[in-house]
Amino acid sequence: MRISILLGLITAVAVAQAPALRITFTPESPQFEAAASEYAELWTREGERIVNAMESVSGLKFDGNEVKAIVFEGTSESGFRERPMRLRASYPPDTKKATLIHELGHRLESDIFRKGDDHAYLLLWIYDVWVKLYGRQFADDQVAVEKARGRMYPAAWEAAMALTAEQRASKWRETVAARK
């Protein structure tokens, strides 16, 4: 028992080495080990590209601190600094990618938006990160996935998608300039 838990942790840590930003994916319990490995492999394979795309579209830089992510079955959330990110285990592969990028996006902009719901700002640039990395079809599919979650998502996505890419980008730049 103890050895298998230890091996699970070693595996989770060992495969999660993306060059640009280190993320450790830890299963909340053994039933989520496979999902944690999927996230870790995704990050090893694409982490550098993802970080580059997020930094170039947002104009912000990750602070380089390691991110801890717990893989579990529940609502995903970004966490903040040392407070771990939480990622749903059961998403299909594309939604694992999209959600990891979404939650990292909250962290990347967290120095600018410390209070309240920052989705209105996040959605000014995260769609364009998805497009840059995986194309418009992927991005449109993941908008539909997020809108289906209800809560603030349908209205926030409709507001963001009512703008052109250029309008989103300029609104984002103005917001950052006003808040920095």
Ligand SMILES: [Zn+2]
């Ligand atoms: Zn969010």
